[in-house]
Amino acid sequence: MRYYTALRRPLEFKRSLTVGLVALLLGVQAATATAKPAGNQWDYLQPDRDQVIASLNVVELLKRHHYNKPPLNDARSAKIFDSYIKMLDPSRSYFTAGDLAEFKEWRNQFDDFLKNGNLEPGFAIYKVHLERLQSRLQYALGLLEKGVDSFDFTVDEELLVDRENAAWSKDERELDDLWRKRVKDEILRLKIAGKESKAIEELLIKRYKNQLSRLEQTRGEDVFQAYINAFAQSYDPHTQYLSPDNAENFDINMSLSLEGIGAVLQSDNEYVKVVRLVPAGPAEKSKQIAPADKIVGVGQNNEEMVDVIGWRLDEVVKLIRGPKGSVVRLEVVPASNAPNDQSSKTVAITREAVKLEEQAAKKSVLNLQQDGRDYKLGVIEIPAFYLDFKALRAGDKDYKSTTRDVKKLLTELEQEKVDGIVIDLRNNGGGSLQEATELTGLFIDKGPTVLVRNSDGRVDVLADEQQGAFYKGPLAVLVNRLSASASEIFAGAMQDYHRALIVGGQTFGKGTVQTVQPLNHGELKLTLAKFYRVSGQSTQHQGVIPDISYPADVDTKEIGESALPEAMPWDSIRAAISPDMNPFKPFLAELKARHEARTNENPDFVFTRDRLALTQELTHETTISLNEEKRRAQQELIENRQLTLENTLRKAKGEEPLAKLEREDETTPHIEDKKIKPEDDAYLSESGRILLDYLGLQDAMAKTSSNGR
Template sequence: MLKKISPFLLFSLISVFGYSQNEDLFCDQVKALKKVIEVNHYLPKTVDDSLSTHVFDLFLNNLDENKRLLTKSDVTSFEKDRFELDDYIENNSCDFIDKYAMVLNERIENSKKVISSLESENFDYSGKDTLRFKPESKFIYFKNEEAIKRYWSKRLRYNILYTLVENDSILEHLQSDFKTLESDLKPKLIQKELCKLEELQNRLGSVDHFVKETFLNAYLHYLDPNSSFFNASEKEIFENSLSNDQLSFGIITSKNDDGDITIVHITPGSAAFNNGNIEVNDVIKSLHSNTETLETYCVSNEDVMAFTSDQNHNTIIFKIKKQNGTLKNIELTKTKTKTEENTVSGYIIEDKSKVGYISIPSFYSDLESPNGLGLANDVAKELYKLQKENIQGLILDLRFNGGGSMKEASDLSGMFINRGPLSILKYSNGETYTIKDSNRGALFTKPIVVLVNNYSASASEFFAASMQDYNRAIIVGSTTHGKASAQVILPLDVDGKLGFSKLTVEKFYRVTGKSHQAQGVIPDIILPNLYDGFKTQEKFIDYALANDSIAGVKYPKHKQLPIKQLKKQSIARINSNANFDAVKQLNQLIIKNYFELDTEYLLTLDNVYQEMTSYRDQWRTMNSPLKNHISNFTVKNTEYTKEVISYNDDKKTINQSILKDLKNDIYIEEAQTILQDLLNLIPLN
C-alpha cells in the first residue's frame, strides 16, 4: 500500500459538561487514528503498557506545560490511568477523557478567582518575599490552594515591576511615582492574565476540544515528533504554509499589548486590499460567517487564524474598529492570493566578483496538482535573470527553511547536477525507492555556497545533503535540524469529519546510504550561531526516530572541492571578527539567562530593576558590533526587478529595506567571501 503513495506528494514538514455526541466523536477519532497508524505509520508501536505510560506523560505535560494550573492532588488522581490508556484505546472506552477536561476547566476557573481577588489586595514590594527562577525542567505542580495564591501574587508583582522598568528606564522616576504608577498598572495586568486564561478556555472552541485534541496529539507524538493530529482549520493552515498561492482574505493579524487583534499586513491584490476599507492597525472586534460568530475579546490570534482559514468560512463579515474609534462591518470573500512568504527573489552581490543570492523560505508547491509549479520553478526564473547579469557564482540561503514538498527539493537539486540519484526513500516494510534526477543537464554549473542553520529542516536538508554528496556546493553555517522523515496528510474517515493525521510514512537517506536523521547535515564550514546550544534540533525531542544507515547507490560525484583550504581561510577570518565574537557572547548570555537561569533574589523594585538593566546593558554592549556593522560588498537588484518595482512606491520601500538587511547580514558576508575564495581557487574557464 505504501508504495502507491507518490514520493513527490510527501511533506517533510463550549461547556465541558454534557459530552454525549462529542464523546462519540472522540471515540470514533481514537478508533480511526489507531487504524490509520497501524496501516500507514513508518514504525507503528504496539498498543501496550509502554505506550500507555509514555502517552500519559506527553498528554499531562501538554495539558499544563508550565505547571501553572494543575495541583499535585490532580496529578495523583490521574495516575491511575498511567497503565490503562492502552486498554481504553483497545476497548474504545473514551469516558476517561471527561475528568481531564472537567478538572482543567475547574483549575482555570479557580485561577481566575484567585487572580481577581488579588485586585483588592495591597501588594508587598518590601522584599519580604523571594523571587525564584529555575529551568523549566524543574517546574513542579502546586501543593495546595495557598501555593496557587502565592504563585499568582508573586507573578503579578514581578510583571508589574518588569513592565514599569520597561516603560521607564530611570529608577529615580519609578521610585518617586511608584504608588501612582503601580495602582494604574495593576488592574491592567490582572485583566491581561485573566484574558490569557480565557484564551485557554476558548482554545479550539472549548476546553473539551483542547483536551481531546491534546490526547490525540500525545498518541501521535509518542510515535515520532513529526506526526500530528489536524482539525480541518489546522490542516488548511498547514497546507497554505506550503502553497505558493491560497484562497484567503489577504489579512495578517497579531495580538497587541492591549489584547486586541490588529491587522498588521494586507497582501497586495487580495480581497482586503481590493476592498479598500480595511487598513493596517485596524482592530478586529468580531468575525461572522453564515454559521458562526467569533468575538475576538480574550481570544488568541491562533484561533482567529483558524476561523479565517476555515474552508467553510469563505465569506466573513469583519467588524472593524478604525483608528478614529468608528466601527465598520466589512464583508469579504476569499480570493486566490499569492503567498508572500513563499516567494523568491534574486539579488546581485558585487565584491571582487559578481555573484547571485537567492533566499529560499520554504519548499512550497502547488498542492492542487502533483505536477504543479512551485519553488523550483520560481528559482529557475530568478536564475535566468541572474545569469543574464553574468554572475560567477551563487549563494542559496536555506536558513530557517523548515522544509515542504519533497518534489520541489528533488527538482531544485536536479537543476544543479547533470543527472543521477538524489535520495533513497525507505518504507515501513523495508523496501526502498531511489529518487532520481532524470533530466540530463544542469541549469547552473558555476560554484555554489548553501547557507544553513539549526532551523533548516527536512526538504532543505534533502537539498543540502544532495549538494554536499555530489561535491556540488560548499555547505556553510550550523548543523541542521536533523529531520529525515516524510509525512502525508491522511483523513481519519472518508469525508474528513473526524479530522486528519499528518503521519510519518517514510524515512529518506542520502545517496551514500547514510542518514542525517537526529544528526543533521554537518556543514563543510561551521559558523558561530546565536541559536547554538538551544537544543531545538530533532535529536533533543522525545521519541525522535533513530539514526541508521542503509546500502547506498552509485552516483556521479563531482571533483572534490577545496574545502580544507576554504575552511582554513574562513576560520582565520572568524577568529578575528568582532561580529562573530559578539554572536558567541550573545549566545552565552541567552543560554545563561533563559535556559540555565537558576537564581533567586528579594522581590523589590531595586532588584528587578538591577536584573533587567544588567541584562539589557550586557546585550547592548555585546550587540554593538553587529548593530553598527556595514559590509563592504554591494547588493543590488537585477535589471528585470528594477523595472518591475519602478512603478510601485510600496515595492520600492520594501526593496530598500531588503537590500539593507542583506548588506548588513554577517552570514551573507562570510558566505560571499567563501564563494570569492572558491572562485580564486577554481577559476572559471
C-alpha cells in the first residue's frame, strides 16, 4: 500500500488499509441514450467489461473508505454532471443550450448509472463533445483558409474571455460567431507578439489540424478516464482514477512532478501551466521558468517545436520526458506578461534526475545591524522533507535525512555563536511525514507533533518521544504560499507549541492523506485521512496563518488548496496539548507595527505588493477588444506600468533602469546568477529583523520586571 501526504513524495504510515474490491458484475444494463446521437465516426467508442467492473470497484471504494463517505445520491449526481460538463467544455465553447437541455434529463441519474455499472450515458455525452469539437475545429480552419488578412481588425467588437459562467450559445450560428471572435483573438495576440501574417496562418492551421488528428485517435480509455474522474473528483480534488497507462507513471500522474525537468504542472483550459518548480531540479536551476508560466510548445533538442496548445496534460508530459542528459526545448509564455500578451521565449533544459544531495538542507549566516549592534543569525534552508529510505533499509549509517542534516547544521551554527535561527521553508512542497515529526522533535520537549483523523473517526497521534529539545534558542520560521503539507505540519507545530515566530505568507493548505488502491483496471487514488495540528486545527484549506504576514508573491485565489474545486473544508478537533502561555502574544502588536514601518518603503516589499495588485486588476477584466489599435494601446499601457514597477525597484537598488521589458530566450546566453547573500534577500532579512525585534522587546520587559523588584 502506498501513502502520500506531500505534493510529490511517499510517506510511511502506521497502518495499512484493507480494501475489499467488487469484482462481480451486478446485472449491468445498457442505458437508452436520449441525447442527440453522435455520428457513426465515434460509434467504436464503447465501454468494455473491464471498465464496467472498475467503475463498480471505484463506487465501492469511495463508499467504504473515502474520508467523508458522502452518499451517492441525486445531489452527488448533479455534482458529477456539472463536473463532467465543465471538464469537457470549461469555456462553454462547444456545447449548445440545446445539447445541455438534452443532457439534463440525466442530471439526477448518474448515481443510479454508476451503482449499476451503466457507463453508456457518460460515453454518449463524450461522443457529442467530440462531434462538437470536430465541428468547431473545422469551422476555424475554414476561416483561416480565407487568409489572416480577411479579418477586419478596425471593427469595434469584444470577446468575452471569462466564460466560466457565460450563457450557452443558443445554436450553431451563435457558436460560429463566438469562434470567429476566438480565431480573430488568436491572430491578434500573435500579431502583437510580432509574428507575420503568413507565419500566423501556418501556425494556427497546423495547430487546428493537429488537434483534429489527435481527436480522431480518441480511445475508449480516454472517455472512461474522463467520466470516472468527473465522478471521483466530485468528492475532493485529490481523489483520482488512473488508467492502466497512467498508473505505470505514478510519480508523474499522481503528483505531476515531471521526470527530467523538475516542474509541477497542471492543465489550465487549453494550456499547460507551471504550478511549482521542484527544488534543485533542472527547471529551477535554469532560472528561466516560473510558477504560472504557460508551456505552449515542446521541441526535442534541435528538432522543430511542436505546438501543444489544446493538448492533454499527459500528452505534453510524454513530449517533455526523455533520457537523462538529453535536451528539451520549451516555448513558454511568461506569467509576468500582460494577460493578452502571447510573447513567448524558448528555454533549453537538459533533462536530469534531481539529486537528493542538491535538495539537502543548507546553512548560511545572516549578518544584521540593529539598534546600534551587530548580530549574527543562522539560516537553515530546507527545500524538501527528504529521507533516503533505500540507504536506511540497507543499514547505511550515513543515510541522508532532513532531521540528521538540520541537527548537524544547528550544531555548526551554535559553534559560530549565532543569536538565533531562521528556518526557511519557502517553496517547500512537503515530503516525508516521518521527517516532519522528527524535525519538530529537535525544537520541542517530547510530545505530539501531528494528528491524523481517519475515515472511521479514529485519531492517530504521531509524537516525538525524545526527552528534551536539541535547540532551545530563538527561532523564526519563514513560509510562503508554496510551503505545503509536511512544511505546514512542522510550521503548525512550531506555532502551536509557541516555539517559533511564523512569518511570511499563508501556506498552501493541503492537509489530506491519500492512498493508491490497485483496481482490476487501473488504480484509484483516494483521500482517506486528514491532518490536524496539535492545537486541533486542520491544515486543510486554510493552511498556516503567519504571526507576521508578508505580501503574497502569487495570487492565493489562483494557487493553493482553496483554489481547487471541491477542496475539503477547514475544521478542527480536540487539541492534543495545552501549551504554556504564548510568549510572543504580548509583543505581536509592536512587532507588526515595526515590521510595517520598515517594509512600507522597502523596495522589494513595495514591488511585490504592487506587482500582485496589477496582476489581480488585469485578471479581473472579463472582456478584451478585438480592435487592433485599441488592443495595442492597451498592451502598451500595461507594459509601461510593468516597466515602471521594474524600474522603480531597480532605481531603489542603485541599478540602471531598463529602456524596455527584457525577454530572455535560448538565443540569449543565461548568465548563472551569483550567489545571493542572505542580507540581499529582503524577505529573509526582514524575518531576521523581526526575530531581533522580539529579542529586544523581551529583554526590555525582563529589565523592567527586574527593576520593579
